Amino acid sequence: MSILHRERRTLPIGCALAVLLLALRPGIAGEAEAGADVARVFAAARAGAPLRYVALGGSITQSGEGWIGPWLTEKFPSSRVTTVNSGMSATGSALGVFRIERDVIAHQPDLVAIETCVNDDSLPDDVAIRYLESLVVRLRQLPHPPAIIFLEAAAKQGSRIQRHRQVARHYGLLEVDLQAAIDAELKRTGQDWTAFFSDAVHPNEAGNRFYARTIEQTLAPLLDKKPVDGRSVLPHPISEKPLILDGRMVPLFGITGVPGWRKNASPPFWMDAFFNGTLSASEPGAALEIPFRGTWAGVFYPMDKGYGTFDASIDGGAPLRVAPNTRGGYSLDIVGRDLPAGEHVLRITLPAPDSTPGVNGEVRLGYLLVAGEGTQ
Incomplete structure (x- = not known):
């Protein structure tokens, strides 16, 4: 039998108190200087290391294709630069905390851009901050944490940028204020909003070029900056509630042997890229029970005006009526959040026969959204 001996060192009381206060102080930035993590990645790329860049965001990122991939390739000729466009239309940080594993972490990123400001606009401040912190901390806790930049996209009527700015500055992240850049350019040139945008938020070709130049100009001073060695220490979170650090999307396509439910191919058209097949049912009363372990659960599903509705509940609780036919x-619906840690059951049921138009009909499910398995 072997005995493991742990060495215990005692700090003087004054030093111990200082360390404790430092650890608990919420305002300490994760980096000594915004962009220090980017400078480290750029230095490695200059030396020939691969540079894997992933852009996470909504349709703005999707159409902009990450903006800076060609620029990174040009600036780091000795590096093998890979650009991954993980933009997904109509999504923000609410789905981001679940899809980050599939759409970002799986690519082993060295640099991650997060653009969710516009699509997060409807979220309450505390919820938006919690989701954003969850994204940042999860990336920072990886064995090889990537550099992170926040891209704060513009909107014609403005957006609630302060939540993203608060999180970026709390963790010492580089932020690119595209709203301020656009506003300044329109004032300088006297041009109309439509010179750069096809609607209230989506850049046109000229707008995407402007976004790319603005991001590149922000990053340019870091190209030759001497990096600061060492890994940043995470500050205490802003959020009072636990962060969501293990969210993932579990495909439901593979579930078999459930009466009334069958496998289907992914939805057609452009959105098929976001699904890995679907599980569908159409008979009234068809039920599907999905056991899961965690504190969060929801469903991600395709929508079509020809679909019916379904009810979702957890552990026999009051059902949530979901209408994927509007x-x-x-879309996604979170059915349970901040549940007691442990085993639960998500139940999906198609309504009984109903003459009300739109109630009955086929429904399709894409993914189980689950998190909190590691919560004690």
């Missing part, structure tokens, strides 16, 4: 596309 438009096309896809």
Whole structure:
């Protein structure tokens, strides 16, 4: 039998108190200087290390294709630069905390851009901050944490940028204020909003070029900056509630042997890229029970005006009526959040026969959204 001996060192009382206060102080930045993490990645790329760049965001990122991939390739000729466009239309940090594993972490990123400001606009401040912190901390806790930049996209009527700015500055992240850049350019040139945008938020070709130049100009001073060695220490979170650090999307396509439910291919058109097949049912009363372990659960599903509705509940609780037939596309619903840690059951049920138009009909499910498995 072997005995493991742990060495215990005692700090003087004054030093111990100082360390404790430092650890608990919420305002300490994760980096000594915004962009220090980017400078380290750029230095490695200059030396020939691969540079894997992933852009996470909504349709603004999706159409902009990450903006800076060609620039990174040009600036780091000795590096193998890979650009991954993980923009996903109509999504923000609410889905981001679940899809980050599939769409960002799986690519082993060295540099991650997060653009969710516009699509997070409807979230309450505390919820937006919690989701954003969850994204940042999860990336920072990886064995090889990537550099992170916040891209704060512009909107014609402005957006609630302060939440993203608060998180960026709390963790010492580089932020690119595209709203301020656009406003200044329109004032300088006297041009109309439509010179750069096809609607209230989506850049046109000229707008995407402007976004790319603005991001590149922000990053340019870091190209030759001497990096600061060492890994940043995470500050205490702003959020009072636990962060969501293990969210993931679990495909439901593979579930078999459930009466009334069958496998289907992914939805057609452009959104098929975001699904890995679907599980569908159409008979009234068809039920699906999905056991899960964690504190969060929801569903991600395609939408079509020809679909019916379904009820979702956890552990026999009051059901949530979900109507995936109000438009096309896809959506998500969180059925349970901050549940007691442990085992639970998500139940999906199609309503009983109902003469009300739109209640009955086929429904399709894409993913189980789950998190909190490691919560004690």
